[in-house]
Amino acid sequence: MKLPNGHRAIIPTEKIEKYCLNPIHKVGGHKAYLFEKILGLTSDNADMLQKYLSEIARTEEAVTGKQDEYGQRYVIDFNMTTHKGSAKVRSTWIIRIREDFPRLTSCYIL
Numbered sequence: 001m002k003l004p005n006g007h008r009a010i011i012p013t014e015k016i017e018k019y020c021l022n023p024i025h026k027v028g029g030h031k032a033y034l035f036e037k038i039l040g041l042t043s044d045n046a047d048m049l050q051k052y053l054s055e056i057a058r059t060e061e062a063v064t065g066k067q068d069e070y071g072q073r074y075v076i077d078f079n080m081t082t083h084k085g086s087a088k089v090r091s092t093w094i095i096r097i098r099e100d101f102p103r104l105t106s107c108y109i110l
Contacts (some may be wrong), residue, residue, distance in 0.1 A: 001061065002061065003058075003062040003076060003102050004095060004100070004101075004102065005095075005102065006057035006058045006102060008100075008102075009053070009057035009058075009093070010101065010104065013047075016049050016053075017043045017046045018043075019106075020035065020049065020106070021035055021042055021045070021046055028108075031106075031108040035049075035108075039080060039082045039084055039086075040083060041082065048082075056078045056091065057091075060076050060078050061076070062074040062075065063075045070094060071095050071097050071099070073093065073094050073105070074095070074102065075093075076090075076093065077089070077110065088110045089109055090106075090110050091104060091106070091107045092107070
């Protein structure tokens with residue numbers, strides 16, 4: 001199945017720059033390390049990752065995850081290739097209660 005309303009996905013630049021691609025983030029730092037080492041992506045390339053995520057939110061198959069008090073969760077795994085290399089990347093999403101569009105919750109290399 002496709003991510004419901006993937007064409008309306010919210011992918012905050014801050015989530016990409018300050019979490020996924022931030023090597024000094026206390027929780028997400030290891031994610032940034034792998035993005036840089038394998039794909040050559042740093043926070044300077046946040047727009048590239050954001051565009052990839054926007055595209056896959058519309059086109060790739062999503063797996064339904066758990067539903068909890070916050071909303072319905074989804075996972076999309078995809079292959080990403082850059083000038084430096086290729087990797088399988090996992091993106092996680094939520095459609096919050098009383099909303100009908102997905103929001104990126106995390107993104108990391110598998």
